[in-house]
Amino acid sequence: MTTLHANCVAVEAILIAENLPGRVRMLPDAATTAQLAADQLGCPVGAIANSLIFAVEPHDGGDREPILVMASGAYRVDVEKVSATVGGRLRRADADFVRAHTGQPIGGVAPVGHPARIRTVVDRNLAQYETLWTGGGIPHAVVPWTYPDLLRLTGGTEIDVS
Template structure:
């Protein structure tokens, strides 16, 4: 079976970036037996802590897309994050807005592999884990990485988001 086009795009972006996982091995997208739509479900499927899951959340920030990679262990404080970023209006994006800017569905949005770069913020809480897991373009695809790699491959800005 050929991988989904989104999975191929994410893997190509990982390869192009020279992305590595926590052991220094090239990051590879893995397909789980079933779709996982929550951080808790992903953590259970992978046998890791919920906090190790990097939720990819797309927000509309003054009309532009903003990708917030947050630890699955907590929720984004939108008012606090908006203030830290100097954004007037920060709200969760609609499914249509998410797909328009990432080419990926909610529940499977990867940190990279989008049609165009998306401004990205990476939750500093993820730095507490030697290995973290992010979505791979569809709800059953994931890949391992580290906090430092996630910052590097996304050109993300570290921030406290909760």
């Protein structure tokens, strides 16, 4: 029996508590890009829901806050479009910022299992896939989701991110 990393255990506990059927799955190789994950899972790259943490600089000059952008692996995030939607300028977050707010490393960020809830936006392009795949807390872990469950558990707002 393989022991899951603590990040994966936290994610799986949420899935179980919410009575979701998906469980954390370990991949043979790290899936640090959508294409690497899709290749290992045998799914379309668009079904990979990248969990991207950005820092939002509020227009009023307040402190930077994290935002989780769940983006289809088939598209690039249009930072200007998302900035206009979320009320502040999106900036790329560095590894320390990501880990401080999620407890997880870049390349393995899950949509849940963070120390505190993170404001989330979800790419409408993901709705076309029956099964979505997200990070599971570390770069070797993935989790299957439905679009409605991803929205519900993250409290995400549907937007066009590309």
